[in-house]
Ligand SMILES: [Zn+2]
């Protein structure tokens with residue numbers, strides 16, 4: 001994703017607004033699959049602050065994925081921000097985030113990393129999703145099954161014993 005920054009590169013205080021769309025598509029990340037049907041929106045600003053060019057980016061996108069517990073479809077919105085100063089004079093920036101080549105700034109790396117970094121650690125259809133039965137696969141949000149999946153914590157065995165003895 002390339003931006004011509006000729007209008008800001010040599011004049012102090014000059015600003016340039018960024019408004020772009022980035023097609024992300026479908027990808028796998030951290031064990032889940034994400035689909036961005038619509039392109040993500042990239043907005044931001046490049047400002048010449050004398051000693052450097054200050055780049056501020058904001059990303060907003062909508063994706064569908066799967067609940068980590070029950071596997072149902074979920075739809076979420078992501079939001080991310082990035083800010084970086086790149087030096088204006090000695091313009092030999094070639095980081096993974098931004099590449100400046102003459103008057104052409106490539107922000108593809110920054111946008112891609114923003115997509116990943118703005119994804120949540122977990123995708124759940126709801127915080128109290130019950131997930132699937134580990135034995136029969138029943139969706140426990142929708143129905144119950146008769147499997148015995150109770151796993152007792154041995155540390156509590158004594159309490160069960162006490163409770164049992166208490167029964168008259
Ligand atoms: Zn779920």
Ligand SMILES: [Zn+2]
Nearest residue numbers: 133136145147
């Ligand atoms: Zn079951």
